[in-house]
Amino acid sequence: MEFDAFVLARMQFAANITFHILFPSISIGLAWVLFYFRARFTLSGDRAWEYAYYFWVKVFALTFAMGVVSGITMSFQFGTNWPGFMERAGNVAGPLLGYEVLTAFFLEASFLGIMLFGKDRVSNRMHLIASFLVAFGTLLSAFWILSLNSWMQTPSGFSMENGRVMVDSWWAVIFNPSFPYRFIHMTLASFLTTAFLITGVSAWRRRKKVDGPATWNVMKTGIVIAAVLAPVQILVGDIHGLNTLEHQPAKIAAMEAIWETEKGASFTVFGLPDEESRETRFALKIPYAASWILTHELDGEVRGLSEFVDHPPVGWVFWSFRVMLAVGSLMLLVSWWAAWHVWRDRAPGPALLWALSWMTFSGWVAVVAGWYVTEIGRQPWVVDGVLRTADVVADHASATLTGTLLGYVALYVFLLMAYIGALRYLASKPAASLVIKQQPIVSQQQGTEGAH
Amino acid sequence: MEFWLPIIYVAIMGLALLIYVVLDGYDLGVGLLLPAADEWEKDIMIASIGPFWDANETWIVLGVGVLLIAFPMAHGAILTALYIPVTLMLMGLILRGVAFDLRVKAGDHRKQLWNRAFFLGSLVAAVSQGWMLGAYVTGLRGDLTSHLFALLIGLTLPAFYLLLGSTWLLMKTEGALFDKALRWARWSVLPTGLGLLAVSVATPIASGAIAAKWFTLPNFIGLLPIPVSCLVLYAGIVWLLRRDNWLREGYSWVIFVAIVLICLMASLGLAYSIYPDIIIGEMTIWEASASVSSLLFTLVGIVITLPAILFYTIYVYRVFRGKATELSYD
Numbered sequence: 001m002e003f004d005a006f007v008l009a010r011m012q013f014a015a016n017i018t019f020h021i022l023f024p025s026i027s028i029g030l031a032w033v034l035f036y037f038r039a040r041f042t043l044s045g046d047r048a049w050e051y052a053y054y055f056w057v058k059v060f061a062l063t064f065a066m067g068v069v070s071g072i073t074m075s076f077q078f079g080t081n082w083p084g085f086m087e088r089a090g091n092v093a094g095p096l097l098g099y100e101v102l103t104a105f106f107l108e109a110s111f112l113g114i115m116l117f118g119k120d121r122v123s124n125r126m127h128l129i130a131s132f133l134v135a136f137g138t139l140l141s142a143f144w145i146l147s148l149n150s151w152m153q154t155p156s157g158f159s160m161e162n163g164r165v166m167v168d169s170w171w172a173v174i175f176n177p178s179f180p181y182r183f184i185h186m187t188l189a190s191f192l193t194t195a196f197l198i199t200g201v202s203a204w205r206r207r208k209k210v211d212g213p214a215t216w217n218v219m220k221t222g223i224v225i226a227a228v229l230a231p232v233q234i235l236v237g238d239i240h241g242l243n244t245l246e247h248q249p250a251k252i253a254a255m256e257a258i259w260e261t262e263k264g265a266s267f268t269v270f271g272l273p274d275e276e277s278r279e280t281r282f283a284l285k286i287p288y289a290a291s292w293i294l295t296h297e298l299d300g301e302v303r304g305l306s307e308f309v310d311h312p313p314v315g316w317v318f319w320s321f322r323v324m325l326a327v328g329s330l331m332l333l334v335s336w337w338a339a340w341h342v343w344r345d346r347a348p349g350p351a352l353l354w355a356l357s358w359m360t361f362s363g364w365v366a367v368v369a370g371w372y373v374t375e376i377g378r379q380p381w382v383v384d385g386v387l388r389t390a391d392v393v394a395d396h397a398s399a400t401l402t403g404t405l406l407g408y409v410a411l412y413v414f415l416l417m418a419y420i421g422a423l424r425y426l427a428s429k430p431a432a433s434l435v436i437k438q439q440p441i442v443s444q445q446q447g448t449e450g451a452h
Numbered sequence: 453m454e455f456w457l458p459i460i461y462v463a464i465m466g467l468a469l470l471i472y473v474v475l476d477g478y479d480l481g482v483g484l485l486l487p488a489a490d491e492w493e494k495d496i497m498i499a500s501i502g503p504f505w506d507a508n509e510t511w512i513v514l515g516v517g518v519l520l521i522a523f524p525m526a527h528g529a530i531l532t533a534l535y536i537p538v539t540l541m542l543m544g545l546i547l548r549g550v551a552f553d554l555r556v557k558a559g560d561h562r563k564q565l566w567n568r569a570f571f572l573g574s575l576v577a578a579v580s581q582g583w584m585l586g587a588y589v590t591g592l593r594g595d596l597t598s599h600l601f602a603l604l605i606g607l608t609l610p611a612f613y614l615l616l617g618s619t620w621l622l623m624k625t626e627g628a629l630f631d632k633a634l635r636w637a638r639w640s641v642l643p644t645g646l647g648l649l650a651v652s653v654a655t656p657i658a659s660g661a662i663a664a665k666w667f668t669l670p671n672f673i674g675l676l677p678i679p680v681s682c683l684v685l686y687a688g689i690v691w692l693l694r695r696d697n698w699l700r701e702g703y704s705w706v707i708f709v710a711i712v713l714i715c716l717m718a719s720l721g722l723a724y725s726i727y728p729d730i731i732i733g734e735m736t737i738w739e740a741s742a743s744v745s746s747l748l749f750t751l752v753g754i755v756i757t758l759p760a761i762l763f764y765t766i767y768v769y770r771v772f773r774g775k776a777t778e779l780s781y782d
Binding site: 066069076083084095110113114166394407415419422 | 758767
């Protein structure tokens with residue numbers, strides 16, 4: 001691959017969006033989990049739920065801040081690196097992004113302050129409402145941005161005038177063909193990421209013997225979410241795949257590395273797709289499986305890559321897809337293994353705790369791999385069939401792009417280490433619940449004046 | 453519609469950016485003051501901006517968002533030309549934003565590191581914003597005059613943020629920290645004044661288009677209230693900063709309001725100087741504008757949500773009114 005300005009600009013965007021998506025994929029799910037903890041405390045008065053809330057709200061604040069600052073970068077990068085996209089598709093992209101800012105960003109950012117620092121300044125009910133509004137804001141945000149992303153995958157409701165996109169129907173733009181599937185798939189992904197995060201950290205705390213009464217509550221919540229949603233996600237993923245087959249068959253052909261159109265196509269479990277010789281080397285195949293998965297018929301016809309003039313780079317899409325499938329399957333296995341313990345009301349053994357703590361960031365791997373499938377799978381288009389990525393890139397010097405790319409990557413690696421380090425540090429502190437439990441509520445409030 | 457919509461949008465964009473400069477200005481200013489405070493004061497200072505910074509920063513997203521929504525043709529051109537300062541500003545904002553959390557969550561042994569990151573991020577963001585403004589006002593030419601002008605604003609804006617930040621601290625702190633904040637405010641008022649004066653003198657020199665607008669009759673007389681009111685407000689600020697007792701009684705908000713008014717006047721002057729262009733001498737707001745259908749669709753949302761946003765922003769400020777106490781996540 002030649003590192004020209006175009007490739008560098010794409011790498012920069014990929015670096016930014018890869019880093020960015022890590023945090024929303026936690027904060028969407030975690031916001032609702034926090035609301036659940038807060039509501040459980042309000043309803044039952046059980047302090048364990050409150051401690052769970054105050055532990056995880058710290059993680060949420062950190063995650064949210066990382067998401068905000070990396071998200072601002074994205075909003076500027078549309079202009080700095082991809083001006084052609086806004087010039088030509090701005091009539092769609094602008095309003096959708098605008099609605100995200102107006103309906104979601106301000107809501108989340110404003111009520112987050114109350115959620116984090118306001119418990120002594122507002123009523124319990126208002127605090128609960130603030131937690132709800134923040135959670136609701138994260139979903140709204142996902143709604144708008146995924147609507148735009150889906151429109152770029154399956155554009156509808158527009159016509160072209162002088163090379164610019166003109167909207168004919170906002171309804172058709174927002175609820176474009178792939179949007180409902182992508183929205184549900186991503187929301188579930190966020191809940192699964194969160195479930196494995198909170199379960200993993202709790203398992204780790206238990207292994208390090210710094211857990212408290214809240215830890216098991218958190219773990220159970222995470223396990224139940226994961227065990228219920230993992231199979232649902234697999235089903236939704238399958239339906240999403242069928243939608244992609246209908247609208248972006250080239251992406252599916254790349255995901256499965258099917259070079260020629262065939263009936264009764266087999267599913268390649270492993271292999272090295274080679275675009276030059278147009279074959280998959282060392283392929284390990286399950287006969288008829290691809291046809292069955294995609295058409296739900298053993299001898300269904302699947303269109304091959306040779307049918308498409310433009311198709312995405314096969315290796316990346318093929319492998320990202322397999323990584324996502326593998327992590328998803330692992331999530332199903334581990335969550336059901338853990339759920340069996342919850343069902344039987346048994347304490348998890350060392351092996352399970354070990355497995356769960358190793359799965360802490362499994363959601364990240366699956367989410368990033370999944371986005372690579374869908375985003376790289378859209379190439380060479382930025383808006384499928386309408387605008388080519390190469391036609392919208394800004395004309396910057398390669399040296400400038402290399403410099404800023406290195407800067408961003410260094411910053412992101414550093415921040416990711418800091419994030420995980422902070423999480424580890426917070427998790428390794430003995431459970432606050434054990435320490436504060438004996439104190440009456442009043443002294444805690446007075447304590448905020450001088451306490452460090 | 454085709455005539456009015458771009459005007460409405462440019463006004464909304466200006467408003468969002470003005471609110472951004474004031475709101476994120478005071479918290480970036482507090483970040484710039486951080487090295488001058490001792491450990492305990494640092495905690496209070498950051499606590500005074502903790503509940504607000506996130507929403508403050510959202511105003512720049514709205515500002516650049518409106519640029520993108522309403523003027524997609526200019527959005528790309530402006531941000532491409534400002535690529536380096538924008539990138540630096542983003543890195544600064546990233547560093548500052550995460551430092552908020554990491555300085556208290558990454559462990560005590562790392563606190564020093566994150567305090568420095570907080571300061572550094574605030575400084576880089578403030579200077580780059582000045583640089584961006586300077587480059588924008590000179591029409592994104594990229595020649596020596598415009599670089600010098602950008603440098604001048606790049607130095608003036610942080611000074612201005614220092615004044616805003618220390619005034620914010622006058623409102624939000626008490627005791628020894630209040631005394632320090634007063635010293636900081638008195639110290640930063642002179643560079644701010646000199647900077648603003650220099651920028652006012654340099655603007656018509658750096659931009660012929662603006663000079664032509666300023667120094668013709670009757671424009672000149674019409675514009676006169678702007679520098680005059682700024683001078684009066686500035687003199688008022690200098691005078692009020694000497695009235696210790698009065699400030700201690702809780703009237704420091706008057707200074708804050710005066711600074712905001714200077715900011716408003718400067719924005720009006722700027723708006724007048726640029727209008728009706730979106731890129732000076734290159735592109736008018738009508739040439740850069742998105743389609744009427746897209747503008748109307750978003751305007752409906754703005755009309756509904758902007759009052760709501762202002763309402764709950766004020767609500768949040770009311771919830772956290774009064775002197776800042778140390779914030780605790782527990």
